[in-house]
Amino acid sequence: MRIGLYPGTFDPITLGHTDIIRRGCALVDRLVIGVAVNTGKGPMFSLEERVAMVEAECAVLSRETDTEIVAHPFENLLIDCAHDVGAQIIIRGLRAVTDFEYEYQMVGMNRAMDDSVETVFLMAEAKYQAIASKLVKEIAKLGGDISKFVTPSVQTRLLEKIG
Template sequence: MTQIAVYPGSFDPITNGHLDIIERTTKIFDNVIVAVFHNPNKKPLFTMEERVEIIEEAVEEFDNVKVDAFEGLLTDYIKHQNAQVIVRGLRAVSDFETEFQMASMNKKLEPDVETIFMMTRNKYAYLSSSIIKEVANFGGCIEDLVPEHVIPKLMDKI
């Protein structure tokens, strides 16, 4: 059976921490879907279409990665994609409580789907899309924190 993993997130914008999780996930699962989620609680800088395009460029070297977008319940999306696993990245202990709650709810909604937590590499433990946007907004250097093609797109938005 082909193992399909879904790595959901807002990816506004994608960071090298996200790419680290994607790269490592491609070595474990046959197919990986990077699923851009519309989160009604967030005001994204990039549209869903822009985020999908940016991620597609960032992951073009991986043959087993597909980029998609979705709205609604993650468990419904997982079933629609015939996936078996949700991959979530953890940066620090503070991420765990929120991720644990989401994983528990997803398990209740879809008992056959597993959630796997993957620790990011230490060098990305402090990295988030929010902090990238904040640093860029104030003119700070974000090289080596996001894929190169993200920098001009982010600066255009700011």
């Protein structure tokens, strides 16, 4: 069984994330969505809320792609999380050159720790490349329309959180 790990903070999960998840499903039999605790980023949503949103969004994708998708919270090293879930590959989404520079360094460090786990980069579809959770939250806080960036259920949760 090919197991992949797609890690992120998912604060909140966006259409860009679900695009990478959908396309990642074509590469694996089981896709684990690693929801990082990542308190350093000061997430708006609690870990439990982020996991719940990921599970809700991925339930539909799992049926559409006929791939098992599970959410897995983690706060250890990414390579250790990959070991914990039995992943042979780590899936990372790229939006811009700046993403690649960071990811390139991350791959080097992960390979130094364990070169048996491969990293696969997927480019987001052009219509999703500009989407970043941080920007979605900022647009929502300032009263902008975020319906092009998240699903209706995530939009509702985000607007409720903002008040």
